[in-house]
Amino acid sequence: MMNSMNVPSKRSTLERKLDKLILTLFGTLFTMCLIGAIGSGVFIDRKYYFLGLSKSVEDQFNPNRRFLVVLLTMLTLLTLYSTIIPISLYVSIEMVKFIQSTQFINKDLNMYHAETDTPALARTSNLNEELGQVEYIFSDKTGTLTRNLMEFFKCTIGGEIYGTGMTEIERGVAERKGIKVQEVPTSINSVREKGFNFDDVRLMRGAWRNEPNPEACKEFFRCLAICHTVLPEGDESPEKIKYQAASPDEAALVLAAKHFGYFFYRRTPTMIYVRESHVERMGKIQDVSYEILNVLEFNSTRKRQSVVCRYPDGRLVLYCKGADTVIYERLVGGSDDLKKVTREHLEKFGSAGLRTLCLAYKDLAPDVYESWNEKFIQAKSSLRDRERKLDEVAELIEKDLILIGATAIEDKLQEGVPDCIETLSRAGIKIWVLTGDKMETAINIAYACNLLNNEMKQFIISSETDAIREVEERGDQVEIARFIKEEVKKQLKKCLDEAQQYFHGVSGPKLALIIDGKCLMYALDPSLRIMLLNLSLNCSSVVCCRVSPLQKAQVTSLVKKGARKITLSIGDGANDVSMIQAAHIGVGISGLEGMQAVMASDFAIAQFRFLKDLLLVHGRWSYIRLCKVVTYFFYKNLTFTLTQFWFTFYTGFSGQRFYDDWFQSLYNVIFTALPVIIVGLFDKDVSSSLSKRYPELYKEGIKNMFFKWRVVAIWAFFAVYQSLVFYYFVTVSSSTSQGSSGKMFGLWDVSTMAFTCVVVTVNLRLLMICNSITRWHYISVGGSIVAWFLFIFLYSGIMTPYDRQVKYLLGHIRLDEYILFLHHSSSCSCCCTSGRFPLLRCAKMVLPL
Numbered sequence: 093m094m095n096s097m098n099v100p101s102k103r104s105t106l107e108r109k110l111d112k113l114i115l116t117l118f119g120t121l122f123t124m125c126l127i128g129a130i131g132s133g134v135f136i137d138r139k140y141y142f143l144g145l146s147k148s149v150e151d152q153f154n155p156n157r158r159f160l161v162v163l164l165t166m167l168t169l170l171t172l173y174s175t176i177i178p179i180s181l182y183v184s185i186e187m188v189k190f191i192q193s194t195q196f197i198n199k200d201l202n203m204y205h206a207e208t209d210t211p212a213l214a215r216t217s218n219l220n221e222e223l224g225q226v227e228y229i230f231s232d233k234t235g236t237l238t239r240n241l242m243e244f245f246k247c248t249i250g251g252e253i254y255g256t257g258m259t260e261i262e263r264g265v266a267e268r269k270g271i272k273v274q275e276v277p278t279s280i281n282s283v284r285e286k287g288f289n290f291d292d293v294r295l296m297r298g299a300w301r302n303e304p305n306p307e308a309c310k311e312f313f314r315c316l317a318i319c320h321t322v323l324p325e326g327d328e329s330p331e332k333i334k335y336q337a338a339s340p341d342e343a344a345l346v347l348a349a350k351h352f353g354y355f356f357y358r359r360t361p362t363m364i365y366v367r368e369s370h371v372e373r374m375g376k377i378q379d380v381s382y383e384i385l386n387v388l389e390f391n392s393t394r395k396r397q398s399v400v401c402r403y404p405d406g407r408l409v410l411y412c413k414g415a416d417t418v419i420y421e422r423l424v425g426g427s428d429d430l431k432k433v434t435r436e437h438l439e440k441f442g443s444a445g446l447r448t449l450c451l452a453y454k455d456l457a458p459d460v461y462e463s464w465n466e467k468f469i470q471a472k473s474s475l476r477d478r479e480r481k482l483d484e485v486a487e488l489i490e491k492d493l494i495l496i497g498a499t500a501i502e503d504k505l506q507e508g509v510p511d512c513i514e515t516l517s518r519a520g521i522k523i524w525v526l527t528g529d530k531m532e533t534a535i536n537i538a539y540a541c542n543l544l545n546n547e548m549k550q551f552i553i554s555s556e557t558d559a560i561r562e563v564e565e566r567g568d569q570v571e572i573a574r575f576i577k578e579e580v581k582k583q584l585k586k587c588l589d590e591a592q593q594y595f596h597g598v599s600g601p602k603l604a605l606i607i608d609g610k611c612l613m614y615a616l617d618p619s620l621r622i623m624l625l626n627l628s629l630n631c632s633s634v635v636c637c638r639v640s641p642l643q644k645a646q647v648t649s650l651v652k653k654g655a656r657k658i659t660l661s662i663g664d665g666a667n668d669v670s671m672i673q674a675a676h677i678g679v680g681i682s683g684l685e686g687m688q689a690v691m692a693s694d695f696a697i698a699q700f701r702f703l704k705d706l707l708l709v710h711g712r713w714s715y716i717r718l719c720k721v722v723t724y725f726f727y728k729n730l731t732f733t734l735t736q737f738w739f740t741f742y743t744g745f746s747g748q749r750f751y752d753d754w755f756q757s758l759y760n761v762i763f764t765a766l767p768v769i770i771v772g773l774f775d776k777d778v779s780s781s782l783s784k785r786y787p788e789l790y791k792e793g794i795k796n797m798f799f800k801w802r803v804v805a806i807w808a809f810f811a812v813y814q815s816l817v818f819y820y821f822v823t824v825s826s827s828t829s830q831g832s833s834g835k836m837f838g839l840w841d842v843s844t845m846a847f848t849c850v851v852v853t854v855n856l857r858l859l860m861i862c863n864s865i866t867r868w869h870y871i872s873v874g875g876s877i878v879a880w881f882l883f884i885f886l887y888s889g890i891m892t893p894y895d896r897q898v899k900y901l902l903g904h905i906r907l908d909e910y911i912l913f914l915h916h917s918s919s920c921s922c923c924c925t926s927g928r929f930p931l932l933r934c935a936k937m938v939l940p941l
């Protein structure tokens with residue numbers, strides 16, 4: 093609960109910028125209305141006798157009440173120019189985004205994980221385009237970069253290391269050092285099962301009896317078989333049994349015991365049944381039942397788990413397994429050699445990227461146990477602070493333990509992770525790993541997945557220094573806090589100074605920061621936060637180890653708010669939920685750790701490597717498409733409204749309509765609606781495989797190249813230019829035109845012509861911004877233009893001759909008129925669309941992009 097946060101609502105950066113654009117448009121609308129209204133106030137005068145502005149004229153045209161004229165004209169113009177606000181834009185964007193997420197992201201076979209039958213899932217359609225602008229990725233390690241499939245790989249028993257084989261990380265380390273890796277052939281008798289990847293003949297099939305320390309081996313195997321909370325399921329035979337465990341580590345350990353000849357096959361509330369082989373003599377198999385007296389459960393503060401059991405012969409034993417630090421604190425004095433050797437082995441396992449657990453046991457005297465058990469029962473039945481009391485009682489008995497050895501479990505990297513990380517960093521995305529693991533393990537994993545390499549300059553800020561340890565041993569909490577803070581400040585300052593030197597250099601090495609949770613706690617302090625941010629933003633990769641879920645979220649917010657960059661968090665477990673919620677985009681991995689991360693996320697994928705498709709392909713396309721949709725909408729509405737605005741200057745600012753009502757209403761709904769949606773769905777500059785092969789293309793999104801104010805300004809420029817051409821070309825060229833009856837062209841004839849120009853040009857202009865043209869483009873653009881001609885054909889036919897409206901095509905049609913009409917419209921459209929090329933050329937000469 094301490095790590096939980098309020099669920100934030102997320103809106104994309106593009107949408108927030110769009111709000112600003114709409115506000116600007118409102119500003120423009122107001123200015124246009126104001127110009128018109130003031131114009132009308134100035135213009136209105138009785139000297140224009142033909143306007144009939146006599147005394148009984150309505151208020152809007154009364155020269156004696158100019159202020160009222162201005163006010164009323166303002167309102168008239170507000171309705172007249174309201175088309176400048178693209179109301180249908182929001183509907184179109186929602187439609188486009190919805191189809192993008194449900195049809196493209198959810199159904200992409202490249203993001204489908206066949207093994208688990210999991211497709212990608214867009215849980216919101218709000219953030220598609222945000223995926224195209226991500227600059228920082230915060231990733232969890234276990235289950236996100238790794239598979240979370242634990243396999244028993246090595247162990248150390250009584251100071252002897254067992255298990256051949258090399259982890260991927262060890263191989264990576266050897267390759268970095270230039271050592272040629274020789275494959276160790278697996279022995280003929282080696283057993284391989286999911287969860288057990290151990291190969292050493294010395295321990296298998298009872299061979300451990302000949303080892304230097306068979307008693308320790310026995311205790312080791314019994315500890316694995318007894319000290320757990322696993323439930324067996326299915327047939328009680330070694331081949332068919334299934335183990336249900338709270339964590340995959342635990343299942344792997346019980347499985348290992350099975351392969352060593354200690355087969356745990358049944359559990360009742362008080363008993364554990366184990367089929368033991370080769371214990372008394374080689375080849376003998378016997379069923380042994382152990383009475384489970386107490387279970388001291390695992391939790392994240394205790395970091396250990398113990399079981400008190402009674403052997404059939406009455407022997408009382410406590411078995412304990414847990415993190416090395418907590419077990420070592422509780423060992424009985426003496427046998428320092430064993431402790432030292434085991435510690436060395438643990439370090440070796442750690443640097444090979446293995447997850448380790450120490451095993452220990454202790455024989456209990458019956459009277460000691462009885463008196464402790466009373467306290468335990470009391471604590472267990474207490475109603476208040478039960479957890480704390482239980483922990484305290486556990487402390488009483490979990491001491492003076494005898495070390496048996498340690499296990500090492502491998503969690504392999506997910507398929508394609510190093511390649512994915514490399515591609516993403518080429519795309520300009522910086523990846524931070526936030527993990528609860530030890531520093532050595534985290535660094536090795538970071539090496540294995542290409543986040544760190546030897547050419548990088550690494551800054552390590554760790555609390556595991558002698559000076560800090562010394563102060564910690566003294567035990568004064570205030571002093572410790574003060575000292576570590578000072579130390580962290582010093583380190584940060586030193587690193588930052590050094591980083592700045594590299595940063596100013598032209599071809600300095602890439603930088604990396606590795607920091608542990610304890611130091612991070614102090615570095616996130618408001619006084620040091622800026623320094624941490626400056627340092628980490630200069631680094632291409634950052635690894636934070638031993639961090640709590642809340643710290644994960646704090647680091648994410650630091651970059652999100654402090655650097656104002658677009659962030660993405662990816663994780664698989666409940667401990668990643670707050671980080672997923674804190675970032676602009678949260679991605680959940682639907683793995684083995686339950687659904688909490690997925691439920692909190694915006695997008696869910698099955699594997700880390702699918703991030704490449706999600707960002708570089710879908711994110712990039714969505715971003716480019718939506719930018720086009722927004723800027724194009726802005727352009728088409730501005731162009732249309734401006735023609736009306738120019739007309740106002742020739743009507744004495746009276747608020748006379750240039751276009752027929754129907755034209756104005758149907759402009760956004762029918763004549764220009766569909767093509768822009770088609771662009772939002774199908775426009776594509778490069779294919780998905782090229783997007784992944786040339787990830788550098790993604791940088792355009794990070795820099796927001798397609799929706800800058802400059803881009804909007806260029807569109808606005810063309811809107812003004814084209815509207816001027818439409819208006820003046822059509823009005824001037826038809827000023828002397830006349831119909832077949834010899835009548836001059838009227839307002840509705842001219843405005844129909846201008847509207848034709850607008851519809852044709854705006855639709856053709858759309859084709860010019862498309863990177864790829866599919867048949868859907870032809871159908872929608874052609875369809876929109878045809879729809880207009882069809883509409884005007886029917887509309888002019890339906891209207892009676894007494895109507896004031898258009899009667900242009902039908903009834904009065906004559907070939908010469910029609911040719912004149914088409915000539916005017918098409919030459920005007922050509923002029924508009926082609927005007928773009930010389931102008932763009934000039935613009936590029938003046939302002940090279």
Ligand SMILES: [Mg+2]
Pocket residue numbers: 232233234235236663664665685
């Ligand atoms: Mg995890």
